[in-house]
Amino acid sequence: MSLGTNIQYLRKLNKLTQEQFAEKMNITRQTVSRWESDEVTPELNKLVEMCSIFSCKLDELVRENMSSRDEIYSEVAIRKVPAFKMARYVMISPNPESDVLNYMKNWGEMSGLVAADPNAKLIGWDFPFVSQELQARFGLRGYVAAYVFPEGFQTNCPGVEYAQNKEAEYAVITVTEPSVRPFERIPTGYKCIMEFLQMNNFKDKLCDDIICCFEHEYKKDDVGYMDIYVHTASVAKADAYSTVN
Numbered sequence: 421m422s423l424g425t426n427i428q429y430l431r432k433l434n435k436l437t438q439e440q441f442a443e444k445m446n447i448t449r450q451t452v453s454r455w456e457s458d459e460v461t462p463e464l465n466k467l468v469e470m471c472s473i474f475s476c477k478l479d480e481l482v483r484e485n486m487s488s489r490d491e492i493y494s495e496v497a498i499r500k501v502p503a504f505k506m507a508r509y510v511m512i513s514p515n516p517e518s519d520v521l522n523y524m525k526n527w528g529e530m531s532g533l534v535a536a537d538p539n540a541k542l543i544g545w546d547f548p549f550v551s552q553e554l555q556a557r558f559g560l561r562g563y564v565a566a567y568v569f570p571e572g573f574q575t576n577c578p579g580v581e582y583a584q585n586k587e588a589e590y591a592v593i594t595v596t597e598p599s600v601r602p603f604e605r606i607p608t609g610y611k612c613i614m615e616f617l618q619m620n621n622f623k624d625k626l627c628d629d630i631i632c633c634f635e636h637e638y639k640k641d642d643v644g645y646m647d648i649y650v651h652t653a654s655v656a657k658a659d660a661y662s663t664v665n
Contacts, residue, residue, distance in 0.1 A: 514560060
């Protein structure tokens with residue numbers, strides 16, 4: 421890892437040429453080239469300015485190997501997710517993810533969903549309505565798990581809440597082997613999405629009948645993956661189109 425490598429990685433991630441980056445930094449292209457080759461180290465005020473442009477922390481820029489993200493995280497993409505019906509359940513416990521996922525897997529068997537579609541999609545997301553006192557005193561957290569119904573499937577099996585999710589656009593990233601270091605890789609996946617949204621004039625958006633964010637974990641060729649979805653809305657800024665021919 422080198423500081424120059426991180427600068428080059430972030431510049432390319434932001435789709436900036438050396439000339440364009442130099443203009444933003446009010447320096448010459450040759451200075452950018454010398455930074456990226458580690459011939460010269462940027463001054464502190466320039467590093468702080470870079471962090472503002474790239475929406476990253478100074479410690480990350482200076483100490484981390486930011487290009488290693490490419491081995492774990494896919495590029496962020498915008499996908500239109502069709503409307504779907506789901507059965508969902510929430511649990512509040514010290515380990516809500518595993519508790520509620522196991523509960524829903526059992527429900528999937530009882531309802532006949534798994535028999536109808538062995539590859540039925542099981543998604544999950546954080547349940548935010550747990551008080552700070554419960555979190556601090558008892559270590560409790562909340563998590564929701566939901567089965568997405570395949571087309572044509574119907575059931576009245578009790579023990580869940582039935583709901584609809586409207587068609588919506590999501591920013592999506594795929595994380596490789598998220599369970600290896602879950603408290604690092606999964607939050608970093610969300611961070612990559614938020615960086616993408618900021619760089620491309622998007623913002624997260626809360627709407628009724630649309631899940632604001634969710635996760636889908638699965639295996640492919642014995643490799644674990646997690647797709648992270650964040651509902652987004654485009655923000656049209658006048659300066660975002662200033663370079664359009």
